[in-house]
Amino acid sequence: MISGKAEERTRTEDTMHIGLGKKTRRAYGFDEIALVPGSKTVDMELCDISCSIGGIKFANPIIASAMDSVVDSHFAAEMGRLGGLGVLNLQGVQTRYDDLGHVYERIAGCDKDSFVEVMQELYKVPVQEELIEKRIKAIKKTGAVAAVSVTPNFAEKYGPIAVEAGCDILFVQSTVTGIEHKSALGTPNLNLHKFTKNIGIPVVVGNCVIYKTALELLETGVAGILVGVGPGAACTSRSVLGIGVPMATAIADCAQAREDFMAKHKGALRPAIIADGGMGVGGDICKAIACGADATMIGSPLARAKEAPGRGYHWGMATPSPVLPRGTRIRVGTTVSLEQIMNGPAAVDDGTQNLTGALKTSMATLGAETLAEMQECEVIIAPSILTEGKVYQNAQQLGMGRK
Amino acid sequence: MISGKAEERTRTEDTMHIGLGKKTRRAYGFDEIALVPGSKTVDMELCDISCSIGGIKFANPIIASAMDSVVDSHFAAEMGRLGGLGVLNLQGVQTRYDDLGHVYERIAGCDKDSFVEVMQELYKVPVQEELIEKRIKAIKKTGAVAAVSVTPNFAEKYGPIAVEAGCDILFVQSTVTGIEHKSALGTPNLNLHKFTKNIGIPVVVGNCVIYKTALELLETGVAGILVGVGPGAACTSRSVLGIGVPMATAIADCAQAREDFMAKHKGALRPAIIADGGMGVGGDICKAIACGADATMIGSPLARAKEAPGRGYHWGMATPSPVLPRGTRIRVGTTVSLEQIMNGPAAVDDGTQNLTGALKTSMATLGAETLAEMQECEVIIAPSILTEGKVYQNAQQLGMGRK
Amino acid sequence: MISGKAEERTRTEDTMHIGLGKKTRRAYGFDEIALVPGSKTVDMELCDISCSIGGIKFANPIIASAMDSVVDSHFAAEMGRLGGLGVLNLQGVQTRYDDLGHVYERIAGCDKDSFVEVMQELYKVPVQEELIEKRIKAIKKTGAVAAVSVTPNFAEKYGPIAVEAGCDILFVQSTVTGIEHKSALGTPNLNLHKFTKNIGIPVVVGNCVIYKTALELLETGVAGILVGVGPGAACTSRSVLGIGVPMATAIADCAQAREDFMAKHKGALRPAIIADGGMGVGGDICKAIACGADATMIGSPLARAKEAPGRGYHWGMATPSPVLPRGTRIRVGTTVSLEQIMNGPAAVDDGTQNLTGALKTSMATLGAETLAEMQECEVIIAPSILTEGKVYQNAQQLGMGRK
């Protein structure tokens, strides 16, 4: 299924070894790479950052993660107004509680030691199907694109309800979603081919991190795939499970799968590669695009918005697990409006505000007029902790400096 | 003695140089690698984490280190009840003192400066052979598998006493155990071939870190080998002696030795590769298995259990050396019950609790139904300090964050 | 346009991959390299550190950055007296305000949260052309070489005014300057060939970081190019835009472009490679020369001088951007006179004072009598955070030490 071109590329990778008999290769994260300007620059007014998912066009490629600390109906509507997309989690607190004030209050109010327990308790209340409808309709009435997220094993149950309520894009998402799942109870695995064919709206599926899985998922007819396992600020998968692939490598591999898919299915609607997690500043979004992503799904940078329901806190969706919590709650604080975070003006100089402005300025500096051109820009390996800038800055922040 | 297959693999390793005339190669630790999910996932209920040592089967592959801060008779029994194994140190305080309350009180009570001196004094009291019998019988009467640890030069003295008392597995363990030891006094080296043949119970020997030694030890007929020199949280071997091999590489090399041993001795009982040390969280245990280990021996994560005799402290067994202490005492604190640490539910999100649940969840995510399948999963090089997750988390913990 | 010699060198570089289909290579920063002494040493009295830009000779290769925290007319004059060069920014506060006392007072006086806003406000006041003339004449009357900096889109407007006022060297500088700029308004791009031919004084242009751009810029007839994007202490381009190339690699690449330019244009005036940014101590200046630079442009080390207008603060010139500030203000403190920082004697041992003495001593130790010989010295990869010296020193500074 792998094209000759990709195979050839694979062969040029240097195979390394963990030890005798255990092959491996080096993977790279955002903090290890940097973008390289060339000979051409453009005015940022010329930079087009629009993207398309399942035929629906967005003014910018920023998607708010389906996390309870970030997206409620109001936030999703606001993301739409600002040119992006907000995805509402259909299996979080938004569909378990009608009145959410006390829920967010408890989460923000509990101390560090009782947090996991509080979360476990709050997420025990069952999902109410009428709330699915209510949340989606609240988004739709503002004119925004409505997108929701379900786990694979609830896709066939909640998916049709969402579509009925007017949902425009369905995200089918779990930590890792492959083409094959073996169930203990003998219940059949979600048949993605059939599901995407019948559900009636574009389906985005994930998360995945390798070429082979990406290609297999694309073959099911999805409108896009989510790329990223373990990189998020609130995610502790790597400590708990040992699992996680640095984003730059994961994106490049999956983007190559998309190229090979398109080479095989000429004329097909181009499925979107959506980088999901680990992007904390504007520069990270730029790097994700440069590695091959068409859009980016972010959590913590948006959790700082005044409109975010999390009240200055952000937590992973694997946190409430009753037996093995593997997300954490981090205090991100509340800074400015979502509009300022998304489209500026920035009041700070650290890359956390005016994300679309940062992307346009980066493209202008790199001479890229479209995201497709940005995907072709030169990327170098330059670990920030080893090279000059960050070490000095970190030292400054620690109050040491070089002096 | 090395099979053609292994030699071939050796040749594909990139040889590097420290300088002219000094060849070397790169070795990797747990913090430098991560596991890569593929296209298949399974329900965690389907994941079988049982393992076997010397024909004795265990529900899970977690072994409590033969360290005085971790294992006493009661702890060993509890480990057995929870499906794992606890190894009692026959040359620690457990067999030097009948009444241990004041011993642990002194160790936990002394300050940082007097600690080494107190340890040196406490470990001067001679081992009492009747206590060997007493401790083993206390474990056996609970129905648990009884395992004890002796150093090579005391194996022939204490081994038979342990067997007589009902011991099921004997660990012969020193910092480094090779097939040949040259003694100053002309006393003969422990003949492992003879010893394993005659002692009557399965023998596990260690520690070793390289292919050649692993293969030589396996040829003596042992039931397993312990892999790891210098990685433990309480071990300062690398600072004091300059010695230490990062675990991922050591495990992979020794696992290859086992493969080559099995290829030569078809039908033999498969000896166990036991990763020993340097595993602080569930993710590290998962990585050890993925690198080729059949079981893992851990200290500090279990020293936090309410049942651990160390009272919130953990120390290395080389600490009490009268002339060159090279372990340290670290404060780990006391958190929850051993049952919660081993089998959950976890009350925290950092990978220190529900270790078997973490392993099963990791396997489910990676699509591995048995430990043997887990050993085949893809591993990448992704230094956590260089890639996105940890830098951010560390910064958070230091109170700096990116902002 | 690339000579065979350079192409050959390119081929010997090891190509790496971010992931499938995304080629990359490793780039190095100053903190990752070190200079290697050989068999010959010389007395430092024999070391000639003079350099030449556009036919104008300087006693030392240190240029003060065109940053408002560093260079005003008085500072530029003092740099000239001390054998170096100070470049005045024609689009900063120096040409927006006649009386500058209150301006610097406000910047130094505001707190961290209001800083960006204050800067944005202060830089809104328009540039006054009569102040351009006034500042340049103030430098000229001291006998110092007068150099000023303009952005490319104002080069044709302010350049002739500067020349008229007596300016000796014109720096045309933006974050990234390539040979081609595409403008939104259809206004023609600055034609560098024509501009350098007609302006009547030497033109230095930048910044660039790669071989191809450097070669194209050199072909326009400039007297020198500025090398460096993103490395400065006050620069947050890498976080905000994802852009930045570590200095050692950028300098080496651009220096090779200069070699190939000279090979093609035999007898031409040798254009200068000026390393710009990321040099915080004397050792960094030495490394920049060793990588191929003819001169170095520095900011933060000089912002500490008693003569610096910034009053102990230093900020990037991209800070006042109304929509996307991407420089920061750092507190550098005020230490000693500019003369001591430039030519010693040093009162401290950390490399921040007596920069020319450090360069001469380094050259003496390396056996290099001229900067051209220094450019040939051996450089090794030795990441300071990984090797012995710095880790220990950092630990010391954090109050931990090894013990």
Added chain:
Amino acid sequence: MISGKAEERTRTEDTMHIGLGKKTRRAYGFDEIALVPGSKTVDMELCDISCSIGGIKFANPIIASAMDSVVDSHFAAEMGRLGGLGVLNLQGVQTRYDDLGHVYERIAGCDKDSFVEVMQELYKVPVQEELIEKRIKAIKKTGAVAAVSVTPNFAEKYGPIAVEAGCDILFVQSTVTGIEHKSALGTPNLNLHKFTKNIGIPVVVGNCVIYKTALELLETGVAGILVGVGPGAACTSRSVLGIGVPMATAIADCAQAREDFMAKHKGALRPAIIADGGMGVGGDICKAIACGADATMIGSPLARAKEAPGRGYHWGMATPSPVLPRGTRIRVGTTVSLEQIMNGPAAVDDGTQNLTGALKTSMATLGAETLAEMQECEVIIAPSILTEGKVYQNAQQLGMGRK
């Protein structure tokens, strides 16, 4: 002059590039390597750590640096009694002042800001030739080997005085000493061939770091060479001058030069490779030997001894430079007696005490009975900051831990 064998080795090194046209290679420091145990172990009683310099035999390979904070006559005598060697600096305070009490008091007593100035003043007082004689005789009368250090340009002046006073070994030492020095005044360079031939006692010369220089120096007939530029704890050469070669690589390169020298001059007295600087703990000494050193010269670990004149402080000998100080003063504290630091017993577990015991234990663990065997042991690349042990330990020390 380079033997075919060495050339061949050079070719197997992977050449890397800083950038186009600038070749480089990777160098390694002690913190990046670790020693690998094999299949054989020995009792530490069998480990012979004696070494020989210029035909003089020493019980252990530890030499106290010629630094004023470490060695005075009494300290040198004590080092001799303990089996090592102390080298007295002939151009430090020991030969400038007869009564030293107030000198060390001022150095220890001044604050951080005035330290450099105080040092510069104290080291202005001229060397008194009668004190050279006095100090050497004080060492000789205890029966210890007397060794002193001079800079190359004073070797012909002070050398004969030292020999006259009974000196046994002369160290000719500067930051970097090559075979050729070009002087500003036209005064002839020290002719090492002639000097070593005529001075009448063994001469050790340094420092150097590369193969070519090492080989050239060995050809002059010296008894040994000092290897190391920039690694010491009190040295800031890398920040100030950009110069420094990580020790593991420097030692391996120079050890190869010695091998090639011996291959050419069969039957010659084997000159010693002395690693100088950057060894803070016992493990570092072990690593230096394993990389090819015959002996080690250390400063900071011995400055902690009760007998050290520095009163708990340690400083580099380049600190008092009147124009460019490039050593620093670090507070090391005073711990135990020199005897305990050298030969134990250790009261701490961090590798700073019982250095000879650590070396013997390391050799025993590695199965090496002599230093020559230790030089053949396997060394791996395992950056401590990236692998498990140190990150955890550092975190612990910072009070963070993994939890």
